[in-house]
Amino acid sequence: MNKYDIVIGLEVHVQLKTDSKIFCSCSTQFEAPPNTNICPVCCGYPGVLPVFNQKALDLGVRVGLALNCQMNEKIYFERKNYFYPDLPKNYQISQYKMPLGENGKLQLPGGKKIGIKRVHLEEDAGKLIHSINHSLVDLNRTGIPLLEIVSEPDIESAQEAFDYLTQLKLILQYIGASECEMEKGLLRCDANISLKPKQAKELGVKVELKNMNSFRGVRDALSYEAKRQEKALEENERIVQETRLWDEAEQISVSMRSKEEAHDYRYFPEPDLLDFKVSKDCIESQKDFVGELPLKKRKRFLESYGLSEKEVDIIISNLSIADFFEESCKEFNEPKKIANWILGPFLEQVNSLADKLNEVKITAPNFAKIVKLFCEGKLNNLTAKRVLSLALTTNRDIDEIIEKEGLVQVSSEDELGCFAKEVIKENPKPVGQYKEGKEQAIMFLVGQMMKKTKGKANPKIARQILEKILKESG
Ligand SMILES: [Zn+2]
Numbered sequence: 001m002n003k004y005d006i007v008i009g010l011e012v013h014v015q016l017k018t019d020s021k022i023f024c025s026c027s028t029q030f031e032a033p034p035n036t037n038i039c040p041v042c043c044g045y046p047g048v049l050p051v052f053n054q055k056a057l058d059l060g061v062r063v064g065l066a067l068n069c070q071m072n073e074k075i076y077f078e079r080k081n082y083f084y085p086d087l088p089k090n091y092q093i094s095q096y097k098m099p100l101g102e103n104g105k106l107q108l109p110g111g112k113k114i115g116i117k118r119v120h121l122e123e124d125a126g127k128l129i130h131s132i133n134h135s136l137v138d139l140n141r142t143g144i145p146l147l148e149i150v151s152e153p154d155i156e157s158a159q160e161a162f163d164y165l166t167q168l169k170l171i172l173q174y175i176g177a178s179e180c181e182m183e184k185g186l187l188r189c190d191a192n193i194s195l196k197p198k199q200a201k202e203l204g205v206k207v208e209l210k211n212m213n214s215f216r217g218v219r220d221a222l223s224y225e226a227k228r229q230e231k232a233l234e235e236n237e238r239i240v241q242e243t244r245l246w247d248e249a250e251q252i253s254v255s256m257r258s259k260e261e262a263h264d265y266r267y268f269p270e271p272d273l274l275d276f277k278v279s280k281d282c283i284e285s286q287k288d289f290v291g292e293l294p295l296k297k298r299k300r301f302l303e304s305y306g307l308s309e310k311e312v313d314i315i316i317s318n319l320s321i322a323d324f325f326e327e328s329c330k331e332f333n334e335p336k337k338i339a340n341w342i343l344g345p346f347l348e349q350v351n352s353l354a355d356k357l358n359e360v361k362i363t364a365p366n367f368a369k370i371v372k373l374f375c376e377g378k379l380n381n382l383t384a385k386r387v388l389s390l391a392l393t394t395n396r397d398i399d400e401i402i403e404k405e406g407l408v409q410v411s412s413e414d415e416l417g418c419f420a421k422e423v424i425k426e427n428p429k430p431v432g433q434y435k436e437g438k439e440q441a442i443m444f445l446v447g448q449m450m451k452k453t454k455g456k457a458n459p460k461i462a463r464q465i466l467e468k469i470l471k472e473s474g
Contacts, residue, residue: 004195004233006226007203008155009117010218012168013146014178015124015186016059022123022145023050023093023273030184034138042123042143044089049272052077056145059177060100060121061278062286063147066175066293067116069101074277077121077270086126086137094122094148096267100278106151106171107295108163115152122146141185147177153192153203158222165189165215170294174319182214189218194239195229204229205239209253211246221246225253297322305335314343320357327364332372341371345385349392361395362388369398382455383407411458413465416449419457420465423448424473434470442466 018028024041041048064071075098079091104116124144129136149168155161169180169187180187189212194204209225212218225244232239244253292300294316301312301322316322321342328338346367353359370391374384379402390401402408410416423445424431434441442463449462 004230005198006156007153007194008161009153009192010151011190012149013188014172016056016145016147017178018053018055018145021143022053022056023143028144032140037140043139058286060147061282062175062289063177064101064119065286066171066290067104067106069104069119071101071278071283072098074275075100076275077273078267079270080265080267086128092123093270095120108167114154114164117150117152119147119149158219161222162215162219174294175290191222193222193225205241208243209246217248221253307339311339324364328368331365331368337371337375345388349389359393361393362391363395366391366398377458378409380409380458409458410453410456411461416462416465419449419452420469
């Protein structure tokens with residue numbers, strides 16, 4: 001794309017991690033049976049009054065601070081009026097003129113900063129389930145606290161949009177504001193995209209993209225849309241301001257509605273909620289939760305631990321793994337080895353668990369102990385993995401596992417010598433091959449030693465002993 005600049009802005013809705021809804025005490029539990037987490041307030045019965053959830057405000061402030069926003073001191077809610085079957089009140093309580101925070105920025109790993117136009121609080125709507133003859137409505141989601149995060153149109157490519165989302169998600173997870181799981185609808189993203197001739201000051205006509213179900217989907221949709229618009233401009237077609245839906249299966253965007261039929265939401269201040277001040281105390285208390293953000297951690301890890309960028313990126317992609325890594329290093333100061341064991345056997349075993357990291361019970365000191373025993377040659381690769389698998393979800397005592405399971409590595413020359421002699425006696429063919437100069441034959445014999453010792457032999461010493469005996473026997 002040489003003739004045009006791509007201009008992208010993203011609107012992200014994240015579900016804030018509260019136990020109850022934003023204006024009532026109904027539970028926010030995911031996957032509850034339909035219409036069980038509802039009450040007259042979130043269903044919008046006449047005469048009920050909303051009560052604002054302090055936790056939603058705290059988390060909103062925390063996100064605003066993490067995204068370097070100016071936090072407005074006095075804020076209020078407004079009614080966004082529209083009729084839809086999944087919103088029985090016929091209006092959504094949102095923020096319009098006075099959002100929670102404005103003018104923030106988010107830095108990408110490459111250094112570029114993307115402006116954050118605003119962050120504001122609002123309630124979610126319900127869910128419609130359509131089938132052939134009828135539609136069902138589930139109101140469990142109405143009143144779930146959302147934070148809308150609107151970027152400035154600073155994003156210049158589909159890949160940059162992907163990087164922005166990845167970084168935003170990491171930040172939100174680090175500060176404990178949202179779980180951000182897109183598959184559960186805890187994070188949703190709409191995108192605006194337009195093209196303009198290079199150096200042109202005026203922006204082109206923008207198209208809104210919806211219905212992307214993953215960050216990859218956002219990237220694919222934007223890439224497709226940029227190419228579609230470029231082709232249209234090249235052919236002197238008019239770009240229509242419209243909303244288009246991403247069709248994941250077909251990998252195309254399809255027109256949904258043109259903006260000419262756009263709603264006038266007739267915003268006005270919500271009369272059932274008072275204006276309120278975001279106190280200095282609230283802001284100060286939330287600063288403590290922001291802590292070390294992902295980019296800073298990335299830089300520090302790269303500088304302090306001698307790991308590759310790829311290794312660091314995986315470790316910091318989850319705060320509990322990053323913490324686990326650092327705690328383990330405190331117990332056994334071999335960062336490279338700890339990292340290898342986390343990125344290898346540990347994550348391999350975690351990924352095979354149904355509930356992944358949530359099932360992990362092993363403490364960092366116990367994990368570090370396994371790595372240390374391995375490095376000292378007291379456990380071999382096989383037995384160390386076995387100990388890890390036995391301790392991973394139980395945090396059983398490491399020494400006890402090794403003793404009970406009889407997993408101490410056999411390194412003594414006497415013991416291994418006996419096994420070696422047996423193996424040599426039982427395998428004349430490979431022995432002959434080795435003596436004729438076929439070096440690889442020794443590996444077969446080492447394998448037999450491992451088998452005999454039930455995986456407990458120290459393979460290095462086993463090989464040395466085999467070679468020694470074979471040499472002596474000519
Ligand atoms: Zn309710």
